[in-house]
C-alpha cells in the first residue's frame with residue numbers, strides 16, 4: 319500500500335452564493351506528482367490553498383499525512399510548516415537578503431538556530447544553483463532566480479509535500495525553463511508534489527496524474543499521465559477544448 323500524503327474528500331466551497339469547489343476528491347500518495355490544469359477562475363488556486371488550510375471550506379474533509387485539517391486539535395501552523403508552497407509571484411521578503419529569506423521561517427517557525435538554518439538554507443540554495451547570489455536582495459535577481467530562491471526557501475523547511483500554484487506563469491519565457499528544471503529534479507528525487515500549471519511539457523515529463531478542473535470547481539478528469547496524453551480521444555469535451563487552446 320502506498321502511503322497517502324494528501325487526501326481531499328468531497329470538498330465543496332462557496333464564496334457567498336458562488337460555488338467555487340464542487341465535491342472535489344483527490345488522493346495523492348507519497349512520491350506522486352499531480353498536475354492540476356483548467357481554465358482561469360476554475361478554482362485551481364482555491365483548491366491548492368485548501369490543502370494547507372489557507373482557505374477554509376464548508377463541506378468535506380482534507381487530511382495531510384494522516385492529520386485532519388478540520389480537527390480543532392490540529393496545530394495548523396505546525397502542519398503548514400510541513401507543506402511547502404510556491405506561488406506565482408514568489409513573495410520573497412524584499413528587504414531581506416537571499417540568505418535571510420531562506421532562514422527566517424526556519425528560525426521563527428521551526429526553532430532552528432541561526433547557524434543550523436543557514437547551513438540548511440544554503441544547501442538548498444546550492445541545489446537550485448544560486449549559491450553565488452546568497453548575499454543579494456530579491457530585487458537584484460531575475461524573476462526566474464527569485465522563483466528558484468522561493469523554491470529553496472520552501473525546501474529549507476523540510477516539507478513532506480510541495481504545492482506549486484502557477485510557478486512559471488509570471489515569468490518571461492526565457493526564464494521558465496530554469497524553474498521547471500528545478501521542479502523536474504525535485505520530482506525525480508521523489509518529492510510529493512501538487513502543481514497547478516499549464517506547462518504540459520512538464521506534465522509529460524514527470525507527472526503521475528493530470529487533473530482537469532472546470533469552471534465551477536468541478537474535477538472532470540483525474541487520469542494517469544500516459545492515458546491523458548496518449549489517448550486524447552478519451553478526454554472529456556471540455557478538457558479537449560481547453561487543451562486545444564493551450565497546446
Ligand code: ADP
Nearest residue numbers: 333336338356357358359360361362363364365
Ligand atoms: P483559478 O486559480 O483556477 O484561476 P481561483 O481559485 O483563483 O481560480 O478562483 C476561483 C473562483 O473563486 C473565481 O470565480 C474567483 O473569482 C473566485 N474567488 C477567488 N477568491 C475569491 C474571494 N476572496 N472572494 C470571492 N470570490 C473569490
Ligand code: MG
Nearest residue numbers: 362363364484
Ligand atoms: Mg489561480
